[in-house]
Amino acid sequence: MTSRIAVFASGGGSNLQALLEYLARRGTAESRVVVVASDRPDAGALTRARQADIATELIRSPGAPEAPSALDVMRQHRADFIALAGFLRLLPKDLLAEYPSRVVNIHPALLPAFGGAGMYGDRVHRAVLQSGARVSGATVHYVDEEYDHGAILAQWPVPVLADDTVHSLSARVLKVEHVLYPRVVEAVASGRWRFGSRPRAVPEAASLALMHWDERRLVADIESAFGLAPTSSSRS
Numbered sequence: 001m002t003s004r005i006a007v008f009a010s011g012g013g014s015n016l017q018a019l020l021e022y023l024a025r026r027g028t029a030e031s032r033v034v035v036v037a038s039d040r041p042d043a044g045a046l047t048r049a050r051q052a053d054i055a056t057e058l059i060r061s062p063g064a065p066e067a068p069s070a071l072d073v074m075r076q077h078r079a080d081f082i083a084l085a086g087f088l089r090l091l092p093k094d095l096l097a098e099y100p101s102r103v104v105n106i107h108p109a110l111l112p113a114f115g116g117a118g119m120y121g122d123r124v125h126r127a128v129l130q131s132g133a134r135v136s137g138a139t140v141h142y143v144d145e146e147y148d149h150g151a152i153l154a155q156w157p158v159p160v161l162a163d164d165t166v167h168s169l170s171a172r173v174l175k176v177e178h179v180l181y182p183r184v185v186e187a188v189a190s191g192r193w194r195f196g197s198r199p200r201a202v203p204e205a206a207s208l209a210l211m212h213w214d215e216r217r218l219v220a221d222i223e224s225a226f227g228l229a230p231t232s233s234s235r236s
Ligand code: GRF
Pocket: 009, 011, 012, 013, 014, 015, 016, 085, 086, 087, 106, 107, 108, 121, 174, 177
């Protein structure tokens, strides 16, 4: 089915850019971005949209009380799908009610860990590093009335390396986001991935990449990764 996508973004918009480039490369008119909306007039995402000749809108927020609501913007541009891309506000209930299973978000960690109110941008990666977690990743999920809370559509793991900084980790995760998000947005917006049907390809491939089928190799890898002395059972 054809889909008219609205992208909501508060920041630089690299995920918006990745989506635009992916849709342009696909070369079908099936799904296209018809408007980019922001709560911040200086959002880099708005500049990227203008450069791509896509309509932009400032939407209502405490800083712009006179601006149209998100719902007004959706109706005005006859948009039928919302992709959040670094949008920092919760969406109003009436908007979510109008677009059931038609609103998705990407989060730069493996939800449900490292998500929720206040967990955005560098804060997410700092929390991952401080926790000692050795795996992070990107999560695409449906959006509901809570931050980073709706059903998960796709995840892809990213290793956390010993000498990682917030910068190096966020760059590694962002690279995955730019591949994963456009593809999932397109699949959900076009109706190929539907609510309730469990999308398989991306999550299963990700799990398989992490899986060791050979138990000896698993034992050897864990022992060598963590500097653990081989035990008699692992040597057998
Ligand atoms: C991304 O890391 C995304 O996961 C999160 O906000 C960031 C937006 O980055 N929701 P950008 O504006 O798309 O560059």
